Amino acid sequence: MSFAGPANFRRSAARALADEPLQRELARFSQGFQVRRVEAASRLPEFEALRDRARDIKNHCLAHLDFYLERYEENCRAAGGEVHWCATAEDARQAILAICRRLGAKTMAKGKSMVSEEIGLNEFLAEEGVRAVETDLGEYILQLRGESPSHIVAPAIHVATEQWTEAFRAAHTDRPADRSLSDGSEIMAEARAVLREQFLGADVGLTGANFLIAETGSSVIFTNEGNGDLSQTLPRAHIVIAGIEKVIPTLEDLSVFMRVLPRSATGQELTVYTTLSTGPRRPEDLDGPEEYHVVLLDNGRADMLGGEFQDMLRCIRCAACMNACPVYKQIGGHAYGWVYPGPMGAVLTPGLRGVEEAGHLPNASTFCGKCEEVCPVRIPLPRMMRHWREREFARRLLPARFRYGLGLWAFFAARPALYRPFAALAARVLGSRKRWRRLPLAGGWTGTRDFPASEGRSFMSLWRAGRRR
Amino acid sequence: MASETGKPPRTVALFATCLADLVRPSVAFASARLLEAAGCRVEAPAAQTCCGQPAYNSGDRKHAAQIARKTVRAFRGYEWIVVPSGSCAGMLRCHYADLLGGEDEGFGERVWELTSFLVDVCGFQDVRARWPMTAVYHDSCAGLRELGVKDQPRALLAMVEGLELAELPDAEVCCGFGGTFCVKYPDISTAMVRDKTAAVTSTGAGALLAGDLGCLMNMAGRLSREGSPVEVRHVAEVLAGMTDEVPPL
Numbered sequence: 278m279s280f281a282g283p284a285n286f287r288r289s290a291a292r293a294l295a296d297e298p299l300q301r302e303l304a305r306f307s308q309g310f311q312v313r314r315v316e317a318a319s320r321l322p323e324f325e326a327l328r329d330r331a332r333d334i335k336n337h338c339l340a341h342l343d344f345y346l347e348r349y350e351e352n353c354r355a356a357g358g359e360v361h362w363c364a365t366a367e368d369a370r371q372a373i374l375a376i377c378r379r380l381g382a383k384t385m386a387k388g389k390s391m392v393s394e395e396i397g398l399n400e401f402l403a404e405e406g407v408r409a410v411e412t413d414l415g416e417y418i419l420q421l422r423g424e425s426p427s428h429i430v431a432p433a434i435h436v437a438t439e440q441w442t443e444a445f446r447a448a449h450t451d452r453p454a455d456r457s458l459s460d461g462s463e464i465m466a467e468a469r470a471v472l473r474e475q476f477l478g479a480d481v482g483l484t485g486a487n488f489l490i491a492e493t494g495s496s497v498i499f500t501n502e503g504n505g506d507l508s509q510t511l512p513r514a515h516i517v518i519a520g521i522e523k524v525i526p527t528l529e530d531l532s533v534f535m536r537v538l539p540r541s542a543t544g545q546e547l548t549v550y551t552t553l554s555t556g557p558r559r560p561e562d563l564d565g566p567e568e569y570h571v572v573l574l575d576n577g578r579a580d581m582l583g584g585e586f587q588d589m590l591r592c593i594r595c596a597a598c599m600n601a602c603p604v605y606k607q608i609g610g611h612a613y614g615w616v617y618p619g620p621m622g623a624v625l626t627p628g629l630r631g632v633e634e635a636g637h638l639p640n641a642s643t644f645c646g647k648c649e650e651v652c653p654v655r656i657p658l659p660r661m662m663r664h665w666r667e668r669e670f671a672r673r674l675l676p677a678r679f680r681y682g683l684g685l686w687a688f689f690a691a692r693p694a695l696y697r698p699f700a701a702l703a704a705r706v707l708g709s710r711k712r713w714r715r716l717p718l719a720g721g722w723t724g725t726r727d728f729p730a731s732e733g734r735s736f737m738s739l740w741r742a743g744r745r746r
Numbered sequence: 747m748a749s750e751t752g753k754p755p756r757t758v759a760l761f762a763t764c765l766a767d768l769v770r771p772s773v774a775f776a777s778a779r780l781l782e783a784a785g786c787r788v789e790a791p792a793a794q795t796c797c798g799q800p801a802y803n804s805g806d807r808k809h810a811a812q813i814a815r816k817t818v819r820a821f822r823g824y825e826w827i828v829v830p831s832g833s834c835a836g837m838l839r840c841h842y843a844d845l846l847g848g849e850d851e852g853f854g855e856r857v858w859e860l861t862s863f864l865v866d867v868c869g870f871q872d873v874r875a876r877w878p879m880t881a882v883y884h885d886s887c888a889g890l891r892e893l894g895v896k897d898q899p900r901a902l903l904a905m906v907e908g909l910e911l912a913e914l915p916d917a918e919v920c921c922g923f924g925g926t927f928c929v930k931y932p933d934i935s936t937a938m939v940r941d942k943t944a945a946v947t948s949t950g951a952g953a954l955l956a957g958d959l960g961c962l963m964n965m966a967g968r969l970s971r972e973g974s975p976v977e978v979r980h981v982a983e984v985l986a987g988m989t990d991e992v993p994p995l
Contacts, residue, residue, distance in 0.1 A: 291933050603920045607937040641931055643924025643938075644803060646891035666805030675804070687801050687809035690764075691816050693793040700795075704768050712970055721929035725936040726967030729769060729995045736762045736771035740790045746775055 283637035289612040290641075298437045303609055306434050310600040313544025314651065321540065331537045332655045334530045335591035338522075339582065345491040345524045346573070352494030356556030358569040366396035369574050373398065373483070373516060376570055377407050380514055382480035388498065388505035389413035390485030391429050391594060392518045392574055394616045395629070398483075409483070410475045412504040414468050421448045427610030429617065430542050430596040435609050438464075472504065482512040482566065486519035487593065488534060489571070492527045495555040496571060499538060499548040506552050514568035515554065521573050522590040534593060541653040542595040577629040585664045589624050591654040596621075598648035598658060604641055613638060620648035624661045632668045639665035701738040708733030756868075758786040759824035761817075761857075763834045764796035765959040770995065773959060776986035777830040777860050783986075784868040786826070793820035797837040802845065803925055811845045818842065818853045826867070827857045830982050831958045832889015835859040840892050859889055860982060861957060865898040871905070875987035878908035882951040883981070884942070884965065885918045886958035899957055899981045906984060914954075915945045923964040939968045946976055953977040953994070955984060966995040 293299055318324045338345050350360045363369040377385065385402065387393065387409050399409045399420070411420045415433035419426060421444045426432030436444075442458045445467060457463055476482075484505050486496040496517045498505045509515040525531060539545040558565030581590055599605045599619025610618030615635070617625050623638040639662035648658040669675060689696045707713070713728035722728060758781050762774035778788045798813035817838065821827050829835035839857040842850045864870040883903065889895035903911050922928060922938025929935075942965055946954050954969070954976055956962050966978035977994035 287931075287933075290931070294933055294937050603922070603938055604934055607934050641927075641934065643887070643920050643922065643927045643935075645887035645920035645924070647887070647918075647920070650891055663803060663805065666803065667807055668805070670805030670807075679804075683801060683804055683806055684809065687798075687806065687813060690795045690798065690801075691809070691812045693795050693816070693820070696795045697792075700764070700768050707769065712967075714971075719929065721932035721935075722967070724932055725971065726939070726964065727970040729963050729966050729970070731769045732771055732992070734771065736767040736774040737790070737792065737794075739771055740762075740774075741792060744775070746779060 286612060286614055286637050286641065289614065290608040293608040293612050298440070299435050299609055302435055302437055303606055306431070307600070307606040310431075310543055310596075314541060314597060314600065315544075317540040317544040317546060320546075321536065324537075324540065327533055327537050328653050328655060330533050331593075331653055332591060334525055334533060335593075335654050338525055339587055339590050342521065342524070342582065345526055346521060348491040349489050349494055349524050352492065353556070353571055354494070356494050356569075357559075358494060358556045358571055361570060361572045362575075363572055364575050366574070366576050369396045369518065369572050369576070370398060370401045372572050373518070374402065374405055374407070376514060376516060376568075377402070377405075377481060380480060380568075382407060382514075384475075384479045384481075385409040386476050386479035386482045386508040386512060387411050387413075387416070388482070388484035388500070388508040389416050389432070390483065390518055391426070391616055392485055392520055393483065394426060395576065396518075396574065398518075410472075410479070412472050412475060412508050413500075414465065414502055414504070417468060417472065418444055421445070425611070425616070427618065428596060428599060429594050429621075435611065476504075476507040476511045479508070479512045481514045481516060482508040482510075483516045483518060484509050486517050486523050486571075487538065488531055489519055489524040490526075490528055490531060490553070491524055493553075493555055495553045497531060497554075498552050499535075499550070500552065501545075501549045503550055506550060509552075509554060509566065510564050513566060514570065515557070515566040516570045516572060517554070518572040518574065521575055521578055522592075537653045538593055538595050541597040541651065581628050586624070586628050586661055588656050589621075589628060589661060591656055592621050592625065593654060594621075595653055597651040597653060601647045601651045603645060603647065604643070620658045620662070621656075624656075624658055624665065627665050627668075632665055632672070633674065636665060636669040636674050639663075640669075697735070697737055701735040704731045704735040704738075705733060707731035756786045756826055757824065758788050758826045758828050758863075759821050760788055760790045761794055761797070761821070761827055761829040761834065761838065762790060763829060763831045763959065765963070766830060769963065770959055770980065772988060772992040773830050773980045773982050776980070776982035776988050777828065779986040779988075780860070780864060780870075780982060781828060783872055783874070784864055784870040786868070789824075791820045791824075797834040798845075799833065799837045799925060802837065802841060807845065814842045814845045815849065818846070818849075818851060821853070821856075822851070825856060826863070828860055828863045829857065830860040830980065831960075832859050832886045832893055832895050833958050833960060836888035836892035859893050859895050859957065861898040861902055862893060862895050865901055870902070873902055873905035873985055875905075875985055875989075876907040877984055877987075877989045879953050879977075879989075880910045880912055880951045881953035881955050881984075882912050882914035882946060882949050883917065884914060884921060884954060884956040884961060886956050886961045887920050889957055890918060895957065899955075902985050903955070903981065909984070912949050912951050914949060914951075916941070921961045921965050923960045925960065928964060935964075936968070939964055943968050943972060943974065947974065951976065953979060955979055955981045957981050962995055
């Protein structure tokens with residue numbers, strides 16, 4: 278997926294703010310998931326302790342990532358699976374294409390996978406003559422609309438019901454034109470019928486993975502629609518694509534994440550399906566794929582190990598941070614310009630795409646801290662956004678006017694004897710009106726807000742003059 | 747003045763904050779009054795300026811550390827440092843150690859947000875203010891999440907005669923100020939503060955209170971631009987009984 282830069286961010290954000298249907302969907306969404314998360318967490322007394330445990334398991338894995346990845350590979354191979362190590366997005370695309378070519382595959386049924394978005398898989402395969410069909414309901418509507426996900430768990434959160442209906446009518450022309458398609462259940466029934474044919478006809482199936490289990494070599498998906506199961510059991514080959522940070526040691530550890538992830542994501546106690554896949558179909562199995570492949574993607578993740586951004590690799594992609602983020606709530610996910618939106622995207626995207634390209638994302642935060650408050654694995658997201666700002670500052674990527682302004686202010690702020698008369702003067706100037714509807718250099722503020730007047734004297738000048746009350 | 751327990755009064759250093767210094771000295775004077783009422787002796791070290799957040803949050807660690815070192819020096823020798831802002835108190839308490847490493851001299855542990863100091867340290871019960879008003883309280887982010895300031899201001903406001911505190915929907919949602927954020931991303935910031943003013947208006951309250959001047963100026967500025975009659979004030983002004991002495995923000 279290509280990346281939209283800083284100027285684009287401002288434009289897209291402004292567009293999103295003016296988009297009334299989008300604003301309606303965002304307002305509804307921000308109430309839903311957040312409230313349900315709080316309710317689900319409050320019903321599980323050990324929820325906070327489980328968050329600590331989840332953080333600790335991830336930290337342990339990241340400290341011994343090489344060890345667990347090798348155990349995982351060993352056990353996956355022992356179960357008959359094949360592991361493809363891919364350093365870059367291009368490596369992963371080629372590995373997947375090679376499997377498709379060898380099997381003569383023309384169609385792929387896809388379960389939901391953000392990593393496949395990260396490597397731009399669908400567009401690439403289309404150019405190579407393989408048609409990938411999204412089978413997650415949200416991803417499917419996006420494919421029909423030619424859009425990318427705006428949320429990592431609920432990818433089509435920005436699409437209004439009437440837009441669903443419109444897209445289905447335009448795409449499913451073989452169905453009666455006068456059919457009713459006005460509510461969720463009718464839309465779902467039609468999607469189910471259409472997608473059933475895709476599952477049955479697909480040559481290969483691809484899913485992501487929420488976790489990889491080192492001790493068994495299994496991949497795990499948490500889903501609600503059952504499409505992931507059909508994508509991976511019906512076609513001849515099942516391809517799993519996952520980032521290298523997805524590995525955890527044991528099934529016991531998985532039980533921790535089963536309790537933490539769905540509650541954090543959607544407020545569910547469990548997702549409808551929790552599916553473990555270990556190798557291809559065995560002789561005694563009734564169904565399952567003949568081949569089982571795992572594409573392990575680095576794509577910049579290993580560079581985040583051992584530094585100030587390592588904690589970000591704990592992320593389990595639950596989206597609690599974007600559900601809670603007041604900035605995301607205003608602008609939605611597309612404005613962020615790439616695969617990963619919201620607070621986790623603001624930290625991860627500069628890590629994977631470079632701070633030159635994505636340095637504006639960690640700036641688009643008020644540091645309100647809500648994301649860190651809800652993160653199930655306790656990633657200090659604001660701190661890491663600040664670290665990106667530090668990198669950006671050190672590389673002089675900020676506008677010169679801003680840097681010099683900040684430097685000048687800091688010069689005074691570090692020298693109280695110079696600062697005091699300056700503040701006293703500024704207080705007098707700002708106190709010369711009742712309120713300011715326009716101020717030089719502060720158009721960003723006064724365009725939409727008044728600036729309250731100063732009381733006319735600075736506190737320090739009054740205090741030093743002896744006033745005490 | 748000796749406190750009621752007969753112990754010598756605590757000497758408290760007031761960190762006024764640059765915004766109170768520049769725009770609203772009343773907040774700092776109100777804080778001094780409250781601290782004295784709680785039996786403290788108040789000093790305001792002359793070498794204080796700003797906590798350094800604009801530099802720190804812009805990624806300029808070098809200047810932020812310079813300002814932090816200067817602040818630590820200015821407050822050397824004080825056991826209690828009180829700040830009428832959750833955001834600046836959070837900076838001093840939680841982030842100086844990160845900026846200065848071992849050089850911070852245990853500074854952070856001596857720093858308190860005003861309402862938290864009055865309630866958690868002083869056990870202050872003696873609010874003598876009267877304000878016939880229905881008000882809502884906005885929980886500023888840093889105070890709430892970095893310092894756990896939530897019940898303290900409400901407990902103190904409950905002692906103000908005539909004041910009825912209504913609950914503000916989404917009181918814990920950021921108002922969109924965010925320091926330099928509000929001028930770097932004015933569109934998003936405005937959308938956020940608009941949600942906030944809509945929530946305030948929906949309660950029918952006559953006043954909006956908070957413990958942070960940055961947020962207060964943002965919300966007051968927006969309410970004023972909307973032509974709203976809602977009064978906006980720092981919680982310290984109300985607690986110190988200054989509502990008749992100074993006009994709202």
